[in-house]
Amino acid sequence: MAYQENSAMAESGNSGYGCTNLVAAVMVALALASSAPCCRAQEMAQGPPPRLASDPHVDPRIAEAIRQVSAERIGLTIDKLVSFGNRSTISPQDEYSIKAGKGIGAAREWIKAEFERYSKDCGGCLEVKTDTFTEQPGERIPKPTEIANVYAVLRGSDPKQADRIVLVTGHYDSRNSDTLNGTDPAPGANDDGSGTAVSLECARVLSQAASKLKFPATIIFLTVAGEEQGLNGSKHFAQMAKQQGWKIEAVLNNDIVGGNLSPGQDSSVVRVFSEGLPAAATEAEIKRIRMLGGESDSTSRELARYIADVGRSYNAGVKPLLIFRLDRFLRGGDHYSFNQQGFAAVRFTEFREDFSHQHQNVRKDDASGIEYGDLPKFVDFDYVAHVARLNAATLASLASAPAPPASVKMQTKNLENDTTLTWEPSAGAAAYEVVWRSTNAADWEYVQTVSGGTRATVKVSKDNVIFGVRAVDAAGHRSLPVVPEPER
Numbered sequence: 001m002a003y004q005e006n007s008a009m010a011e012s013g014n015s016g017y018g019c020t021n022l023v024a025a026v027m028v029a030l031a032l033a034s035s036a037p038c039c040r041a042q043e044m045a046q047g048p049p050p051r052l053a054s055d056p057h058v059d060p061r062i063a064e065a066i067r068q069v070s071a072e073r074i075g076l077t078i079d080k081l082v083s084f085g086n087r088s089t090i091s092p093q094d095e096y097s098i099k100a101g102k103g104i105g106a107a108r109e110w111i112k113a114e115f116e117r118y119s120k121d122c123g124g125c126l127e128v129k130t131d132t133f134t135e136q137p138g139e140r141i142p143k144p145t146e147i148a149n150v151y152a153v154l155r156g157s158d159p160k161q162a163d164r165i166v167l168v169t170g171h172y173d174s175r176n177s178d179t180l181n182g183t184d185p186a187p188g189a190n191d192d193g194s195g196t197a198v199s200l201e202c203a204r205v206l207s208q209a210a211s212k213l214k215f216p217a218t219i220i221f222l223t224v225a226g227e228e229q230g231l232n233g234s235k236h237f238a239q240m241a242k243q244q245g246w247k248i249e250a251v252l253n254n255d256i257v258g259g260n261l262s263p264g265q266d267s268s269v270v271r272v273f274s275e276g277l278p279a280a281a282t283e284a285e286i287k288r289i290r291m292l293g294g295e296s297d298s299t300s301r302e303l304a305r306y307i308a309d310v311g312r313s314y315n316a317g318v319k320p321l322l323i324f325r326l327d328r329f330l331r332g333g334d335h336y337s338f339n340q341q342g343f344a345a346v347r348f349t350e351f352r353e354d355f356s357h358q359h360q361n362v363r364k365d366d367a368s369g370i371e372y373g374d375l376p377k378f379v380d381f382d383y384v385a386h387v388a389r390l391n392a393a394t395l396a397s398l399a400s401a402p403a404p405p406a407s408v409k410m411q412t413k414n415l416e417n418d419t420t421l422t423w424e425p426s427a428g429a430a431a432y433e434v435v436w437r438s439t440n441a442a443d444w445e446y447v448q449t450v451s452g453g454t455r456a457t458v459k460v461s462k463d464n465v466i467f468g469v470r471a472v473d474a475a476g477h478r479s480l481p482v483v484p485e486p487e488r
């Protein structure tokens with residue numbers, strides 16, 4: 001905690017939220033805990049300290065909504081998905097197989113029917129859709145194969161903001177030891193029955209809550225296929241979204257969130273992976289990132305920090321553990337398809353994976369006693385429910401919040417020790433907040449409220465910290481923060 005120049009003052013005056021004695025005490029403690037480099041800055045410090053950015057915000061209606069997530073229902077969903085036998089993208093999807101309840105076609109039809117059932121229960125509040133296309137033969141696709149992404153749309157209640165989209169996804173296809181085997185058991189309870197169950201349960205719970213909560217922005221609950229063959233489904237969906245100009249602000253990809261019950265698991269956390277340098281950045285953007293030290297401020301990284309904020313605010317039962325990396329070694333996931341199209345997207349995955357329970361034929365090795373296969377008995381349904389609560393709270397918070405501020409700029413015309421930020425008004429905003437952190441800090445440290453206007457001068461040097469600006473509505477819902485671009 002090296003940063004000490006804590007005399008921030010928004011140009012437009014007071015902090016609407018005030019500072020509690022506790023925060024002040026923490027600030028003093030932080031100041032005392034710091035060593036030599038602090039002292040000069042401390043002498044310069046004057047005026048009220050900013051609040052700590054770890055200050056939580058709870059909407060009691062969102063807290064109530066996420067309590068409705070049911071581990072039992074999630075267990076039933078995962079068992080049902082496993083009952084289709086093999087959900088490989090190349091498994092049968094003819095009429096006969098669908099009727100027999102086997103293969104990916106049967107899984108697709110069941111997911112669709114589930115979304116439709118939830119919609120019926122909320123008075124038709126969900127639009128249930130499929131994004132279907134034919135994938136041409138490739139390394140893992142032997143012949144032209146129909147792939148269908150199934151999704152439900154909970155349209156935003158504010159016509160001015162309904163084009164803003166937040167999205168949760170999981171993949172419903174599965175595989176066993178052989179990517180080209182579409183017939184033998186490939187239960188895929190954890191990979192990715194768990195993520196599919198998160199999407200479905202978020203749809204059920206948030207569609208029920210929508211009548212009371214009135215989300216101004218749109219929420220999409222997506223399940224994709226083709227993940228195991230090469231992210232085919234998510235790639236098609238993300239490209240479609242990009243081509244059609246969808247304003248997707250956040251993608252939550254849940255893949256292997258079963259909290260598998262083997263030694264070494266830590267069921268108190270879920271990993272949240274986010275890219276550093278954006279996959280879609282142009283050469284010019286990479287150059288700017290290099291100049292500004294923006295390597296840890298992709299929109300996906302800001303989304304990860306937002307999830308950390310939600311994790312502090314709501315009792316989901318599991319805490320996000322931010323991993324500043326695109327994905328695990330040797331593995332990829334559907335969030336990358338969205339990153340490639342320039343969307344903010346992160347991946348949720350259990351803390352410790354058991355590779356004998358993923359991508360394996362169901363079998364037992366008599367010599368070692370090891371049981372292989374991705375079976376429901378290795379999945380912790382309570383853990384999946386906790387992850388679903390964290391997802392639902394994030395979706396609800398983002399969809400309730402105003403749009404993130406646009407055209408956020410930091411003035412760099414003159415050499416000066418203050419920092420002036422400007423931005424354009426956001427639909428639904430009652431106030432704005434400037435957040436900042438030391439360049440070597442992982443998460444936002446301080447926040448200063450700007451109660452009016454779209455311009456603030458903060459008594460902190462832009463050379464020493466990274467700034468962001470977020471919009472806040474009257475109820476305190478926070479948008480994603482936007483890191484300013486320098487303006488000369």
Ligand SMILES: [Zn+2]
Pocket residue numbers: 171191192227255256
């Ligand atoms: Zn997976």
